[in-house]
Amino acid sequence: xxxxxxxxxxxxxxxxxxxxxxxxxALYVWHDPxxxxxxxxxxxxxxxxxxxxxxxxxxxxxxxxxxYATNMGTTRGWLSAHIYLGTSLILITLxxxxxxFGWNLHTFALVLMLIVIFSGFFGVYAYLRYPTLMTRxxxxxxxDAMLEEIGEIDQNALNLADGIAPEIHAVVLxxxxxxxxxxxxxxxxxxxxxxxxxxxxxRSAMEQRETQLGAAPAPMQAGQTMLLMVDFLAGRADDxxxxxxxxxIDMLSRKRSLATRVARDIQYQAxxxxxxxxxxxxxxxxxxxxxxxxxxxxxxx
Amino acid sequence: MRWLIRRVLKKGKGSISYEDDIHFGEILxxxxxxxxxxxxxDLRAALNHASVTALGNGQYRVESLIVAGIRVxxxxxxxxxxxxxAVIELGSTRLTLLDARGEFDAAVEVSTIDKSEQAAIRxxxxxxxxxxxxxxxxxxxxxxGFILVLALGLILPASTHVIPGFNTxxxxxxxxxxxxxxPGEVDAAHRFFATDCKRCHQHAFLMVRDNACTxxxxxxxxxxxxxxxxxxxxxxxxxGTCHQDHNGERGMVSRKQSLCSDCHSDLKSRTAGAxxxxxxxxxxxxxxxxxxxxxxxAANGEFMPKSMTWTASLKENSxxxxxxxxxxxxxxxxxPNGRKTLTCANCHLPDAAGAAMQPIAFESMCHExxxxxxxxxxxxxxxxxxxxxxVTYTLDEFYARRGLEGGYADARAPTIVQxxxxxxxxxxxxxxxxxxxxxxxxxxxxxxxxxxTGKACVTCHSISPPSGESDWNVAPVRVxxxxxxDARFSHARHETMKCADCHAGAERSQAxxxxxxxGIDNCRQCHAGAHASDKVASTCIACHAYHQSKTLTLDxxxxx
Numbered sequence: 001x002x003x004x005x006x007x008x009x010x011x012x013x014x015x016x017x018x019x020x021x022x023x024x025x026a027l028y029v030w031h032d033p034x035x036x037x038x039x040x041x042x043x044x045x046x047x048x049x050x051x052x053x054x055x056x057x058x059x060x061x062x063x064x065x066x067x068y069a070t071n072m073g074t075t076r077g078w079l080s081a082h083i084y085l086g087t088s089l090i091l092i093t094l095x096x097x098x099x100x101f102g103w104n105l106h107t108f109a110l111v112l113m114l115i116v117i118f119s120g121f122f123g124v125y126a127y128l129r130y131p132t133l134m135t136r137x138x139x140x141x142x143x144d145a146m147l148e149e150i151g152e153i154d155q156n157a158l159n160l161a162d163g164i165a166p167e168i169h170a171v172v173l174x175x176x177x178x179x180x181x182x183x184x185x186x187x188x189x190x191x192x193x194x195x196x197x198x199x200x201x202x203r204s205a206m207e208q209r210e211t212q213l214g215a216a217p218a219p220m221q222a223g224q225t226m227l228l229m230v231d232f233l234a235g236r237a238d239d240x241x242x243x244x245x246x247x248x249i250d251m252l253s254r255k256r257s258l259a260t261r262v263a264r265d266i267q268y269q270a271x272x273x274x275x276x277x278x279x280x281x282x283x284x285x286x287x288x289x290x291x292x293x294x295x296x297x298x299x300x301x
Numbered sequence: 302m303r304w305l306i307r308r309v310l311k312k313g314k315g316s317i318s319y320e321d322d323i324h325f326g327e328i329l330x331x332x333x334x335x336x337x338x339x340x341x342x343d344l345r346a347a348l349n350h351a352s353v354t355a356l357g358n359g360q361y362r363v364e365s366l367i368v369a370g371i372r373v374x375x376x377x378x379x380x381x382x383x384x385x386x387a388v389i390e391l392g393s394t395r396l397t398l399l400d401a402r403g404e405f406d407a408a409v410e411v412s413t414i415d416k417s418e419q420a421a422i423r424x425x426x427x428x429x430x431x432x433x434x435x436x437x438x439x440x441x442x443x444x445x446g447f448i449l450v451l452a453l454g455l456i457l458p459a460s461t462h463v464i465p466g467f468n469t470x471x472x473x474x475x476x477x478x479x480x481x482x483x484p485g486e487v488d489a490a491h492r493f494f495a496t497d498c499k500r501c502h503q504h505a506f507l508m509v510r511d512n513a514c515t516x517x518x519x520x521x522x523x524x525x526x527x528x529x530x531x532x533x534x535x536x537x538x539x540x541g542t543c544h545q546d547h548n549g550e551r552g553m554v555s556r557k558q559s560l561c562s563d564c565h566s567d568l569k570s571r572t573a574g575a576x577x578x579x580x581x582x583x584x585x586x587x588x589x590x591x592x593x594x595x596x597x598x599a600a601n602g603e604f605m606p607k608s609m610t611w612t613a614s615l616k617e618n619s620x621x622x623x624x625x626x627x628x629x630x631x632x633x634x635x636x637p638n639g640r641k642t643l644t645c646a647n648c649h650l651p652d653a654a655g656a657a658m659q660p661i662a663f664e665s666m667c668h669e670x671x672x673x674x675x676x677x678x679x680x681x682x683x684x685x686x687x688x689x690x691x692v693t694y695t696l697d698e699f700y701a702r703r704g705l706e707g708g709y710a711d712a713r714a715p716t717i718v719q720x721x722x723x724x725x726x727x728x729x730x731x732x733x734x735x736x737x738x739x740x741x742x743x744x745x746x747x748x749x750x751x752x753x754t755g756k757a758c759v760t761c762h763s764i765s766p767p768s769g770e771s772d773w774n775v776a777p778v779r780v781x782x783x784x785x786x787d788a789r790f791s792h793a794r795h796e797t798m799k800c801a802d803c804h805a806g807a808e809r810s811q812a813x814x815x816x817x818x819x820g821i822d823n824c825r826q827c828h829a830g831a832h833a834s835d836k837v838a839s840t841c842i843a844c845h846a847y848h849q850s851k852t853l854t855l856d857x858x859x860x861x
Contacts, residue, residue, distance in 0.1 A: 034555040035545045105454045158344040166348045173369035182430035273432045280439040285446030292455035296482040300502040
């Protein structure tokens with residue numbers, strides 16, 4: 001049985017985290033300080049020290065991840081511990097502050113930490129969900145192979161289109177120019193491939209025309225000129241041309257589906273990475289806030 | 302119009318040759334069709350793909366003739382006006398529009414783009430396909446966040462500690478000041494200097510010193526002398542051990558039972574016998590019987606209350622004779638002003654603070670019934686209260702005047718006193734004066750004896766007759782006033798109770814030495830310790846104070 005990062009080593013780190021949390025809660029309930037629970041009681045200092053060490057250790061994961069030649073446990077083990085101990089940090093820090101919040105550096109550090117942890121939760125979700133979807137989407141091809149196939153289709157389509165009519169050749173040229181895979185952050189995340197939507201419309205117009213011969217043309221909005229052109233062409237084309245046209249459309253559809261899959265591949269990869277752009281910079285910022293928190297607390301002890 | 306078409310031919314090893322051609326006409330057509338001015342045998346070009354119109358003076362207009370458009374200077378366009386040096390790319394061909402020279406009106410250079418360059422152009426034009434190719438990044442935001450937070454959150458506020466006045470500047474700027482460090486609102490009483498951290502936090506990285514507190518809180522009493530009682534908790538205690546600020550409206554006074562019980566549950570052994578205070582840890586479960594202050598007087602007559610452990614049979618000696626039962630008769634009393642029913646509140650009135658009761662005052666509480674008249678022939682005249690000397694003066698003066706004036710209608714008095722002297726009658730002889738004053742003196746003494754021993758003073762007071770030099774003596778009267786010397790009790794906080802709830806039996810008490818002050822069992826009916834579940838949870842400082850030393854203060858420990 002393949003065990004995920006969550007069930008690694010029989011969920012060893014889950015149990016460690018649960019024990020840590022239960023012990024912390026028990027101490028918090030048992031502890032009866034003279035003032036309201038806060039970070040300045042002995043339990044507050046203890047939980048604060050544990051939390052600070054945990055944060056530093058959790059950040060070391062970023063270094064451990066990069067060091068391939070190490071005998072300090074597997075990366076999977078570290079990740080499993082990273083997730084569970086990171087989650088337990090929410091409870092430990094809340095108990096540390098005694099649920100006291102304010103508009104200050106201390107709560108700022110807490111908020112930063114919570115954002116980092118919850119972005120990490122998204123990362124866990126992404127790592128559990130998207131690799132499967134990614135594999136399924138690629139259909140055992142690689143992205144490069146798909147891109148190569150798109151390039152070949154472009155070549156063949158130009159060849160074919162040239163044999164039909166100059167107008168069709170121009171349409172195909174435009175389709176090639178318009179196929180833009182990838183793009184900015186939002187484009188990648190939204191899986192916009194930018195390939196010519198008109199191709200699908202050409203196909204549906206062709207089919208419609210065949211089934212509803214003599215019927216009034218359907219109302220057209222986008223790609224009007226092209227549809228008219230296809231309509232006209234299909235009307236006057238001989239069998240050979242119509243056959244080539246159909247083949248061209250099939251080819252462009254195949255390209256479109258490939259482009260969509262590449263766009264989705266880019267999207268999945270982007271989703272799996274985007275949270276790191278919050279998780280990593282904010283965790284480094286958190287380190288500064290943590291230093292500020294600790295130093296300021298003892299500065300004005 | 303003459304166009305110069307210069308073709309660049311590459312012949313391997315970097316050597317180049319040019320082949321010039323002339324085209325007539327304003328428009329230069331570009332495409333894959335055979336009739337084009339520039340013929341491009343490339344599938345990526347349409348038959349009639351584009352045209353370039355020479356506008357003269359080195360100006361050209363590039364137009365796309367198909368929907369796919371044409372790439373001019375790297376940008377896909379349909380129509381664009383350009384100058385010389387503009388580059389048109391189409392498939393593997395590059396057209397560069399040149400400045401016309403000599404007999405030509407326009408010029409274009411045609412060169413091929415080799416495969417490696419095409420690949421480079423394609424990759425440079427391709428959009429990013431992963432996030433690390435986009436503008437977002439991890440490294441610089443990390444550094445920015447780290448430095449920004451460290452600078453604004455730590456260094457800037459910390460610098461106010463060494464730069465005088467800088468915190469005030471920061472506080473009126475949008476930048477974070479030390480208030481960004483403030484973990485919680487300071488205590489209400491400390492807010493007037495709350496913006497000045499250094500008032501309490503005098504030294505960086507050192508806990509708040511006690512002298513930061515005692516500089517304002519002068520004369521705060523200490524708890525006990527650490528030199529006498531060797532308890533580490535007592536000697537090491539800082540003000541901040543119990544009083545932590547920045548808890549906002551929760552305040553700074555700890556009401557925890559453990560604050561006291563930690564030491565007092567086992568004080569004798571903790572102090573190695575230096576303290577003999579009984580073990581106390583919980584009001585409901587482990588608290589000794591109260592100690593009551595009973596009236597007492599030192600040998601020199603000075604009031605000196607005696608502290609006694611409360612017992613049910615304890616008697617107090619206030620020096621007063623008073624029968625509560627007689628005064629609290631349910632059917633009332635006959636008074637000069639009619640029939641009246643007395644209640645506790647007729648005599649026991651709370652003081653201004655509502656905590657204790659005002660002392661009983663004869664004039665306002667007793668006098669209405671207990672009048673101090675001494676002569677039936679002069680019912681309006683009374684002797685003053687509480688001043689033995691003034692009583693005898695009053696009587697002497699009263700009867701001397703009666704004797705000398707005459708007209709005193711008492712059959713027992715001499716004739717000269719009984720006779721009323723008329724205006725114009727001869728003055729009293731020396732003999733008559735002596736006789737009248739002698740009567741007056743005797744009469745005054747008799748009246749005094751009657752007052753002190755018969756009908757007035759002795760009703761409430763213990764009287765001893767004059768002997769030798771001394772006058773009548775009235776035993777001192779005094780209740781202790783504060784019954785619980787080491788605890789605070791407030792009547793005001795018990796207003797919802799009836800008097801008899803605590804002072805049971807007062808209405809049946811016939812003797813003034815009945816102690817009507819309750820013991821601990823009475824309080825325990827309602828109060829229990831901190832962990833009480835069905836009673837008022839009362840910790841030690843509900844009744845006791847920590848800063849209660851009678852000799853030590855915190856600002857100068859050990860000094861009086």
